[in-house]
Amino acid sequence: MAELCLLFDSDGTLVDSEVLLADAMVSTLPRYGLPFTTERYLNEFRGMRFLSIVRVLEAVHGEMEAGPLRQMESEMRALLEEHMKVRLTSMPGMPEALSALSGYPCGVVSNGPERKVRLALDSTRLARFFDGHIFSAYTLGVWKPDPRIYRLAAEQMGFAPSRCVVIDDAMVGVQAGLDAGMHVIHFAHHEDGLGTPPGALRMRHARELPGLVAQISQHISAQG
Structure with a gap:
C-alpha cells in the first residue's frame, strides 16, 4: 500500500x-x-x-x-x-472511519479559525486522531478555494501533493484539493446541485471512506 x-x-x-x-x-x-x-x-x-x-x-x-x-x-x-x-456532533460514521484509518497521518485543513476547529474536535472527541495537526486559513493566511492552503498543509506534514488525499464536503475545498494536485474525495452527504467534479471520488457516507482510501492507495502503488 x-x-x-x-x-x-x-x-x-x-x-x-x-x-x-x-x-x-x-x-x-x-x-x-x-x-x-x-x-x-x-x-x-x-x-x-x-x-x-x-x-x-x-x-x-x-x-x-x-x-x-x-x-x-x-x-x-x-x-x-x-x-x-x-x-455539535461528529458526522455519522466518522469516528469509526477514522479508527479504521488510524495508520495514516491525518491533518485538518479548515477555512475556519483555529480556535473553532479545536473546539469542534474536542467537543466531538475527534482530536485524538489528528495529533495536533490543524491547519487554519486564518493562521496560514490563505483560504479555500486557493490550493495553496492544502499545499502548505502537505508541506508541513512532510508529504508531496501526489501523496495526499483531501476529504472535503464543500466545493471550495474540493476544487482547492484538485488544483493542488491531490487525490480528492468529495463527501457529498448533502444535495447542493453541483455534483462531483471530474477527478474527484464521490462519497455519500463516512463508512465508505476506508475503502476509498484503500482504492487510491492501490492505484498509486500500481503506477509504481
Whole structure:
C-alpha cells in the first residue's frame, strides 16, 4: 500500500456543524442590516470564508463600517461556540472511519479559525486522531478555494501533493484539493446541485471512506 497523508476539512466533513453555523449567522447578520437565511448558507455559501460571505451580502445591502463588522463577527462566533458546546456532533460514521484509518497521518485543513476547529474536535472527541495537526486559513493566511492552503498543509506534514488525499464536503475545498494536485474525495452527504467534479471520488457516507482510501492507495502503488 502507498503511504498517504489524509487531509480533512472540518465543518460538514468531520463534524455536523454547518446548520449550527448557519443558525448563528441567521441570528446575527440581520441585526446588522444583512438579511440572511439558513437555506442560503447551505445552498450558496457552504464552506466559504466568513468575510467572503459578508462581502457578497454587502454588494446588495451596502458596505459595513469596520467597527460594526468586527462586532458582528465577534457576536456571531460567540453564539456559534455556544451552539457547538451543546449541540455539535461528529458526522455519522466518522469516528469509526477514522479508527479504521488510524495508520495514516491525518491533518485538518479548515477555512475556519483555529480556535473553532479545536473546539469542534474536542467537543466531538475527534482530536485524538489528528495529533495536533490543524491547519487554519486564518493562521496560514490563505483560504479555500486557493490550493495553496492544502499545499502548505502537505508541506508541513512532510508529504508531496501526489501523496495526499483531501476529504472535503464543500466545493471550495474540493476544487482547492484538485488544483493542488491531490487525490480528492468529495463527501457529498448533502444535495447542493453541483455534483462531483471530474477527478474527484464521490462519497455519500463516512463508512465508505476506508475503502476509498484503500482504492487510491492501490492505484498509486500500481503506477509504481
